Amino acid sequence: MSDKYLEIDQVSMVFDTKKGPFCALQGINLEIRAGEFVSLIGHSGCGKSTLLNIVAGLLRPSAGNILLAEREIRGPGPDRGVVFQNHSLLPWLTCFENVYLAAERVFASTEDKVRMRERTARALEMVHLEHAMHKYPHEVSGGMKQRVGIARALSMEPKILLLDEPFGALDALTRAHLQDELMRIVAPGANSAGSTVLMVTHDVDEAVLLSDRVVMMTNGPAATIGEIIEIDLPRPRQRLALASTPRYMALRAALLEFLYHKQMREAA
C-alpha cells in the first residue's frame, strides 16, 4: 500500500458571496498515511471545517483534488464515515435504527438483515451503548448521542473517519471520557490496522492526546497550513500520566505558541 492513503493536493476553496468571491482555503497540501490520526486545529473561521467538508464530499473544491486510497473524491460516499459536531441523529429513529440506516447502506447488497443487525449491534457495543440502543435520541444524553454518531460512522467500516469537532458540544468530563474511548476504538488491534482519522478540533489538549500529527491552520481568509507538528508520544497514552510529562507539555506549548502568538487574532 502506498504511504499516502489520503492525499489532498493543492486544494483551494472560493465561495461566491454577495460581497464578491471569498477565498476560504488556499493551496492546501496534506498527505495522511493509513492508520494515522491527524487533527486540524485553528481559530474559528479558519476553514478547517470547510476542508473536512471537502474531504467528506459535501463541498466541491474550487481547485485541486483529493485522492482516497488512490481514488478521486467526487462527492459524498460511505467510504468516509463522518461524525458531525451536533450528532445529526434522525429523531424519529431509535439509536439502533440510526446506525442500521448506515450499515444497510453499505452492506445491503452483500449481507442479509441478520448480519446487518449484528453489525449494527457490534458498532453500538464498541461505543458501550448496548443498553440504550432501542431508545430514541431525545431520550439519551448528549454524550450518548455523540457515541451513536460515532457508531453510525464505524458501522460502515469506512476507509477514513472524518470527525468535525465531535466533542465540541459536550461538557469537559464527558468529553474526556469520549476521547479515551475514541483512542481505544481507533487504536490498532489484534485484527485491525487501526483507523485512519481526520479530526477537526479547537481543543489543544484533545489534539495532542489523540493525534499522530497536528496540522495547524493559519487564519482566514485564504487560510492554509501553517505548521505540522509530529506528536511523538508513545501509545497507548494515558491522559493523567501524560499531562505531567515534559514532552507533552512541550508539544502543548508549541501548539499554543502557534495559535495564540503567531496566529493571534485581532481582538474581536
Place this chain on the structure above:
Amino acid sequence: MSAIPAPFMRSLKSALVAPPPAHQPNESRVADEPPLYVRAKAPEWLPRVLAPLIGFGLFLAFWEALSKAGGQLPDPLSTWHSAMDVFSNPFYKKGPNDQGIGWNVLTSLGRVGIGFGAAAAVGIPLGFMIGRFRFLSDMAAPIVSILKPVSPLAWLPIGLMVFKAANPAAIYVIFVCSLWPMIVNTAVGVRQIPQDYLNVARVLNLSEWKVFTRILFPAVLPYMITGVRLSIGVAWLVIVAAEMLTGGVGIGFWVWDEWNNLNVQHIIIAIFTVGIVGLALEQLMMLLARRFSYDDGRQS
C-alpha cells in the same frame, strides 16, 4: 359569506377555550422568615373548571337577555327543548328534503371527506415537489398566491358548469379550498428540514427512496398534519355555505331550509351542531398531530 365570520369564530372559540392565567404564588416573602399566616389556597383545578362554566353562564344570560329584549330570537330554554326533540330522532327519512339532523351531518361530513381526501391525494405530493425543487416552487408560487385568498364559493359556479350537478360541485368546492393549506404547509415542511438531516442523507449517499422514507417524510409529517388540520377546518366552514347554495341533504341546506320555514330554533341548533362537529374534527387532528410529532431534543 363564509370568509368573514371565519376569523371571528376562531377568535371567539379561542377565547372560550383559552386556559385561565396560572395562579401565581406570592413569592415576595423572604424564605427564612416564618410565615405569619398561611393563606388558604383553592385547589389548582378549580379555576380551570370554573372559568369555562362562568363563560357559558354569561353566554346563556346574554342570550336570554337578548331574546327577552324583543325580536324573534328564541330563548335558550325553548331552544333546548327543541334540540331534545330534534336529537331524539336524528335518523329519520321522509323524502329527499326532510331527513333527520344525523343524516344531514353525515351527508355533509361525507362531502367533506371526499373533497378533502382528493385534495390530500393531490396537494401533498404537489407540496413535496414544490418544496423539493426550487424551479417548481417558483413556477407555482404566483398561481398559488393569487388563488389562495379567493373565497372557495367563487369556484362553485365553475363546479356547477363543469359537473352539471349540485353534489359534485359542492365536493369540488371542498377540494379547492382544502388544496391550498395542504400544498403550502407540505412545501414549507420540506423546505424547513434541517440541513443536518440532509447532510446525513448526503454523507451516507442514500438512495432517493431511502431519503424520502427515512428523512423527508418523517421530517415533513408534522407540517403535513398541520396542513391537514387547517384544511379540514376550512372545509367544514365552507361546506355549510356551499350546501346553502346547492341544496339537497346536508347541514348547510338544513339551515337554509329551516330559515325558509322560519324555524329559528333549528337554525341555532344547527349552528351549535356545526360548531361541535368542527371542534371534534379539530381535536381528532390534534390527536393525530401529537401521535406523529417527534421530539427533536436538541440543545441549542
